[in-house]
Every structure is written in structure tokens, then in C-alpha cells.
Amino acid sequence: MALSLPDSALTRANYSTTQMHEVWSEKATIQSWYDVEVALAQAQAELGAIPVSAVAAIEEAATVDDERVAEMTSRSAGHPLIIALDNLRAHMSDAGKPWVHFGATTQDILDTGRVLQIRRALDLIDTALADLDAQICRFTLDHAHTVTAQRTNGQLAVPGTLGLRGARWLSELRRDRERINEERKRILCAQFSGAAGTYASFGAAEESYARKLAERLDLRFDLVTWHSSRDSYTAMMAMLAVLARSLSKVSDDLFEMQRTELREAAEVLDMHTSGSTTMPQKRNPFATLQVTSNARLAVGSAISLLAQPADLLERDPRQFEIERDVLPRVFTFVHKAITDLTALIPRIRIDAERLARNARAEGPLIVTEGLMMRLAPAIGHEVAHDLLQEFAKEWLANGITLSDFVARYPDIAEQLAGEDLDALAEPDWYVGISARIAQETAENTESSQK
Template sequence: MGIGALNSAIYKRGYTTPRMEDVWSEGSLVGAIFDVEAGLAKAQADLGILPEAAAQMIREAAVPSDDLIADVSRGKVGNPLVAVLDALRARVPDDARRWVHYGATTQDILDTARALQIQRSATILLDELDELISAVAQLAETHAETLMVARTNGQHALPTTLGMRFARWLAELRRDRERLVQMRPRTEIIQFSGAAGTYASLGDDGPRTAQVLAEQLGLTYEPLPWHAAGDIMAEVACTTAIYAQSLGKIAEDLFAMQRTDIGEAHESMDAHSSGSSTMPQKLNPFTTMKASVSARLVAGMASTVLTQAPAADERDHRQSEVQRDLIPQIFVATEGASAKLLGLLGRLHFDRDALRANLDQEGVLLMTEGIMMALAPRLGQEGAHDLLQAFAQEHRATGVGLEEFLAERPEVLDKIEGIDITALSQPENYTGLSARLSREAAGPVR
């Protein structure tokens, strides 16, 4: 029985997708191991190290099946590869059996198989990220001029546009994409250097085999062992976790926008995903909640990968076991969040009336920066700031209007004659470059 949010058959539906789960399933792990073993046999046959006929037999046998997975499950547990090799050797004719796993060590195969799983996972993440970028770009273009209030430190700050919020997401997602692409040559990397990383079992044939095998598998060739290195899996964990935090930020923004007292966005009603068991009216933003929780889980798991004790000497299975547990979950949780948010964006409704009502909630107080900037050339920056700060305090206490407040200060009125306070009090006149930046960020929208 699965345990926890990412593994329980009941709970994981809110956090994971079958697509990414399949990459890290037991069947896919065995398949990746077989890809490496079959590739190894072919590479060594191409180099004349073992007979071509034997390599062909190994490749033909190295095909996952339900029966084979069952055999693996019944095998030894101390070394996870031994059970796979036992099942594979049992399916290879006697004259080829001695060439299975020739010159390799367990961790070579497991690390390279995991590199294939990382490669497939990164491809899925990037495919979905491209879709997410496209969807957010469309929103940035559509809402380039949709007015809303910007909030800083939980308080109303200045007028902005909804498109500007999407543009900020967009810039962050594009940086995430760049990081994910850049990590791939450093993390989708072959490991094949023998039991202690010295190529003792194959000698000069070892690096040659590793290079050909890397080319066959589409992985980066690295001649030096990295079993005990901390940087490669740490980069996988942290780069993916950074992307998860971007997804968490989007989720948090959308969660807040759906608060009853804000009401700027609404998910479509789904009794099974957003409803309450006892309150029929509820529209719970569960999609954003799950994405936010996923980001938190990923951050914690990446922290564990990053802060565990360094591996001892040339290899340390304690490090490997932690990575074997957490790297799959990091990918699964991150991809689940991206898939959920991608689906959510297509069914979200943004309420322009609510956006405008929230924008107008503080009235002229929201516009004091813009008014201050207009008055500053006449009164000085400090003088204009102090004047409008005094107005804000009095307005909150008594409700006095700005014109009335200024009328009581004839010495100020003389200096600001000709400045249109009414125009400066309109939010649509003080959105800065929001609309332009939104459209520039969106670029050519598909």
C-alpha cells in the first residue's frame, strides 16, 4: 500500500500524473536497466570486445515483460540489480550468458539507467513548460490593459494590469526553462568506469565502451566516475525545485485571487475537485492548493539531497539510497504541479468587475505616489511626500477629500496651480509601462 501524498493511491491523484509516474515505475526502471545492458552489449560488440551474436541475443532478451518484472520482484533485495540480472540471464542462451554485464559494476548500470530516467523526465517537464509559457503569454496579451491593484506586503500599492502579473510569471518560467535546458548535459550523464572508477576490469576498452555507450543512449560522456560526487544529483534536485517554486508562486497568486473577499478569479465548479462535503456553495481552490503543496514538498526533498552528508570515499550507498528515493519524487511532484496549473489556466475566469472594485477600494489614496511625482517639481520630493502622507492620515481618520485638504493650504495651492489633480486621481492614468511590458513579454502569441 502506498504511503504519503505522492504514493498513496487515494491521495496521489491530486499531486501526480500517470505520465511522469510511469517514467519512474518499476517497469520503467527495469526497462532503463535493460536499455543500458543491451546498449553495453552492442557497444562492446561494435568494439570487438564480445561476439556480435552474443550481443544480439542479449538485446533480444532485454525486453521488459510482466513475467520478467514478476521474476525481478521475487529476486534478491540487497542489491537491486542482481535480481534484474538474474532474470535477464535466465532468458539468454547459455553461450551468450557469460557476456551479460561484462566488465560492468552495479552502480554503473543503476546510475546510467537513472540518467535515462532523468532525461525522459526533463523532456516531459520541458514539453509541459513550453505549453505553460504559451498559455501564460496568451493571458499576458489578453489582459495587457485589464486594470487591477498591485499589492506589496499584503497591502494595496499602485494600479497595475493583470497582464503585468502574467508577464512576471512568464519571465520567471522562461528563466526556469533556460536552467532546465542548461542542466541537461551535466546531469544526463553516463557512468561506466568499474567498481572503483579505475576501468580495471576492461582497461583501455573501458573508456572506449563508455563513449560508444553514451552515444547510443544519447547521454553525455564522462570518463571520470561520479558515484560519490555531490554536484550532479544536487543540480537535478535544485534546478527542478527552483522550477517547482515558480509553479508554487503562480499557485499562491491564484489562490489569493480566489479568496471570497477578493474574488478576482474563479475556478469552474467541480463537485469532486472544488466542492465541499458539507457546504454546497464552496468553490475551494484545490488545484492551486495542491500545486502549492507540491512546491513545498519538492523544496524539502531538494534540501535533503543538498544537505545530506557527503558520500564517503569512492562510493557510498547511503547517498545513493537517499537520491534513489527523492529524485523520482521531486520530478513527479513538480510535473504534477505543472500539469495541474496548465489545466487550470484554461478553465479560470478572471472577474474584471471584481478587479476594478478592488482597485477602487482605497480611492485617491492608491494614487498618492503619482500625485506626489506631479507635485515634486513644485514642492520638492520630500515636501510632496510629507504633504500626501499627512493627507492619507487625515483621510483615513475623517474621510476628507484631497481637494478639500489642499483648499485649507493656500500656500500649497499657489505652487501647484495648473496641475490637474482630478486626472492624477484616475488609476488608468498611472499604470506606467504595464500594458507595453505585458505585450512585449507575450511576444508573438500562438
């Protein structure tokens, strides 16, 4: 029985990518432990702690296949690394058996193996973010000049362009990517320091083994153990949760644009992805909803780790159990959200005419800020604000035109002499530098590589 959405054969496709699922599979997990054991043996042999002949035996037996995974998972519940080590020795010649896991403690292997999996997962996340950046860049450039209403507090505010909205998505996601890459430098750290971080098993030489192990695995070495200092894991989960919220921001904006009352955007109609089983006319934003669902699941999973108390003393297995469940889930949900959003962006159909119509839903009111700023130098900001607020009330009550309203006030009419009042009532003139922001952000490929 599957206990979670990413593990169920019925729902897995909606919550997990094949690549990320493989990173956290039993096979990949066990292989990561074996990779650490092999690197440890190589490091120890190079420094004279174990016979060189033992390394070949360990290397030969340390490749996991589906049959061996079945052997291990068929055993009754117990210490997972001991099960894996028993299986490794069972497939090994006698020359290597005494030297497997030599001087190591379980947590060193589990932690360093987990770091290898995290590196693969982060590589997938980074590649996916680069692909998403490229799609949003295209969207942003395509709509750099597409006029739309900018909304604040759910209300029409001022005109802008759809490309400006895309630029905001890009900037936020790029900051997230930069934060994750900064945290990556800290989390990709090997560990081989003994039961409590004292490096006592081999005396003064053990530090050399630890450094050599990190070098062979291309990981950072830190002299101070992190058995009970899980801040890097916690920080990475926090960064991924922030990224998930940014992904949700994009999908939620697209969801809002697809409301029947707005109809500014729509997913491509497909019975199996956006249609309704009972209402033929419906075009449900299911792809958008799926991105948001995965993003929210990622945040919720990350919170369960962030809410844990700090580890006690030199080691606290209670934290490890939470990590073992949380880390794969967060990476899985986030990666799926990124890849789904990447596929969704080019499938969204934008209705530019509807965008323009919605921007004119309140006639000239959407540009009253601009009119106020034109009048303020002559009559003062406060007077101009109050005057145009009065105009807004009258327009909503009786639809008075800007020309008729201005005609009541000779001083204002004089200030606006020579202006095309009909043109000033249109939103297009008051989009500021929206298009330039969109273009410069989308064309700034250096930012997208951070």
C-alpha cells in the first residue's frame, strides 16, 4: 500500500518526476552508501590503513541492482545500513570482507551518502530552474508591450504590461536559485569523524582519512562534525520552501487570470487535463492547480523539519528520522512543480484583447494617478488627489467623461489645454517603463545563471 502521493502508482505522475524519484529510490540510497564505502576504502588504502588488495574486492561488490535491492528489502525491518553491509559482504570475496566499513560509524556513512543524493537532487533542481527561466524569458519578451491592468488588493490599480509581471516572476525565481546555490556550498560536506566527532578511531591519522574521503567524493571537508548540527539541512529545506512559494506565486497568478470573470489566459483544452466529466464547457486550470499543489506540499513538508527542536548533545537520532522522510519529499515536490510550470508556460494562451478590455473596465479611472501627477505641480498634490477622487465617484455613478468633468474647472482645463483628453483616458500612455523592465530582465542572462 502506498502511503504518500509520490509513491502511489495511481498518483505518482502528478507529484514526482522519474528523475527525482530515482534519486531517492531504495536502489539509489543503498548505492550512495556503497559509493561512500568504496571511497573510504580507497582513501584508507592510499594512506596505508588497509591492504590495497581489499579495495578491488569492495569495488567489485559495490554495484547495486534490482535483484540485490529485493534481497535487502525482503528482510525484516532493522538497521538499514547493517542490512546493506551484510549484503555487500555476501557478494564480496574474502579479501575485502574484513576491511568494509573499517573504522566508520553508521552516521558518517548515512550522512555522507545522503549528501551525494542531495547533490544529484540539486543538479536536477538547477537544470529545471534554468529551463523554467528560459520559458518565462520568452513569455516576458513576447508580452513586454502587452497592456494589462496591474492589480493591488484585488482591485484595478494602474496600467502596466504583462511582460512586467513576467519580469517579477523571473527576478524572484532567480533570487531563489541564487540562495539555493549559496546553501549548496555548505550542505555538500563529507563526514568521517567517528562516533562523536573526535576522530579517535585511528588517532591523528583519521583526519587525513576524512580529508581524503571528501576529496575522492568531491565534497567539502569540515573539521568539526555535523552529526548534531543539522543547520545546513534545515537551511536547504527553508530555501526550497521559499522557492516553492515563488513557483506557487507564478501558478497562482496564472490561475487568477483564468477566472471566468477575467478570461485573460487559458490552458489548452484537453479532456484529460483541463476538461470536466460533466460540464462540457469548462476549461479547468488543472495544470496550474497541480503546480500550486506540489508547491504547497513542499512547503508543508519543509515546515515539519523546521519545526523540530535542535539536536541534543553529540547526536540525536530523532532528527535523522524526520530528515529521512522530509528531504526526499521536499525535493520531489519542488522538482515536479518546476517541471510542470516549465511545460505549462508555453501552453498558456493569452488573450491580449481581453487584457486590454479588462484594463478599461473602469474607463479612465485606471489612469487617475497619472492625471493627478500632471496636475499636481500646478494645483498641488492634495488638491489634485481630492479632485480626481471626486471624478472617480462621479464616473462610477453616472459615467461622466473626463472632458465634461474638466470643463467644470477652468483652471484645470487651462492646465490640460492642448492635451487629447480622450487619449489621456486610455491606459496605454501610463505604463511607465514596464516594457523596458521586461526586456532588460529577460535579456539579462547573467542573472539567470546565478
